[in-house]
Amino acid sequence: MTAYRPMARPPTLVPGPLAAREVGVAPATIRKWVQLGRLQAAGRAGRAQLFRLEDVFAAERAARGAGRRTR
Structure with missing residues (x-):
């Protein structure tokens, strides 16, 4: 019997401004990183x-x- 393995999903890609909003930083911070x-x-x-x-x-x-x- 074959074990059930969920299909691997490709990673979700988001633009910089949305990524910034998700982590609570400014879009400029994403660009700086x-x-x-x-x-x-x-x-x-x-x-x-x-x-x-x-x-x-x-x-x-x-x-x-x-x-x-650094503190």
């Missing part, structure tokens, strides 16, 4: 960069943790 190499776009839609939400949340956690270490 990209510039600093803390976040990488997973695709493009025209000129807009698209991000995986899990990557954005990871970058936000890393940024929050970096702020605690």
